[in-house]
Amino acid sequence: AQTVTQSQPEMSVQEAETVTLSCTYDTSESDYYLFWYKQPPSRQMILVIRQEAYKQQNATENRFSVNFQKAAKSFSLKISDSQLGDAAMYFCAYPVRGSQGNLIFGKGTKLSVKP
Amino acid sequence: NAGVMQNPRHLVRRRGQEARLRCSPMKGHSHVYWYRQLPEEGLKFMVYLQKENIIDESGMPKERFSAEFPKEGPSILRIQQVVRGDSAAYFCASSPMAGSSYEQYFGPGTRLTVT
Numbered sequence: 001a002q003t004v005t006q007s008q009p010e011m012s013v014q015e016a017e018t019v020t021l022s023c024t025y026d027t028s029e030s031d032y033y034l035f036w037y038k039q040p041p042s043r044q045m046i047l048v049i050r051q052e053a054y055k056q057q058n059a060t061e062n063r064f065s066v067n068f069q070k071a072a073k074s075f076s077l078k079i080s081d082s083q084l085g086d087a088a089m090y091f092c093a094y095p096v097r098g099s100q101g102n103l104i105f106g107k108g109t110k111l112s113v114k115p
Numbered sequence: 116n117a118g119v120m121q122n123p124r125h126l127v128r129r130r131g132q133e134a135r136l137r138c139s140p141m142k143g144h145s146h147v148y149w150y151r152q153l154p155e156e157g158l159k160f161m162v163y164l165q166k167e168n169i170i171d172e173s174g175m176p177k178e179r180f181s182a183e184f185p186k187e188g189p190s191i192l193r194i195q196q197v198v199r200g201d202s203a204a205y206f207c208a209s210s211p212m213a214g215s216s217y218e219q220y221f222g223p224g225t226r227l228t229v230t
Contacts, residue, residue: 004157033216043204045158045221052216091157100170100213102148105157 002027004092006106013082014114020067021077021109023092030054032094034068034075035103040088048090051075079111087113117142119209119222120189127228134194134201136225140209147190148219149175149182152204164190165213197229 003026013019025034036048051059051068058066063083067076079086089110093103120139128134140147145166150158160174164184175182179197184190194201204226208219 035218037221042223043226044223045206045208047218047220050218093157096160100146100163101210101217101219102160102163102171102174103150103158103219105150105159107155107157 002094002097002104004094004104004106006090006092006109008109009107010110010112012112012114013079013086015082015084017082018078018080019082019111021079021090021092021111023075023077023106025073025075025092025094027073027094027097029097032097034066035093036064036066036075036077037091037093037105038086038088039091039108040085045091049077082113084113084115087111119207119220121205121207121222121225123225124223125226125228127230128197129230130198131196134197134227136192136194136205136207136227137189138192138207138209138222139189140207141211141220144209144211144220146210146213147184148208148210149190149192150206150208152206152224154203158206161192163213170213194227197227199229202227202229 034051038046063080089108092106096102149161162175162182163171179195204224206224208221210217
């Protein structure tokens, strides 16, 4: 079965510092997409960043970047210059093999940002 | 362009009642996904629909749950004879196309509480 593992239930970072959230997954496909979603207290799911597995270059979106290790099936999210508004649950996700885009989510990492 | 709309945002039902959750996709999107999020968990896929068709309902319980996406109007997730275990947040997402490469845009969710 396909799985997504986020091994850090909770993380904490000082404002303006950098934090890395880990995610590992298991798929036999060679071409796929990986996603990080943010869920703030409002519970709205917001796409943070997307990585295409066939691209070796790590995706970046402003202060957010990924460290994608395809062989290790690792997809970590790095948040630089952390801000108070980054405090949220972060979920790693990818599409179910053979589906029409149905996503499998990890259990999430709760990120706290200390002023 | 309005985002994905879900209503109601909060719904309280007594055990045995019916719950109807509505989702209006983004304009121009004809693909809808429903997910359920139990407390302290990630989202879990329930059903994927296109206009007038259920494409994949592999994540939906076989009893008491049904979904539709009519030609006109919102997608509806219906839960009959609710039980306490149905208490959760239900999210819908829409996409312009099906497939693993397309971003899913999430609504704000409906929090169902069964008393």
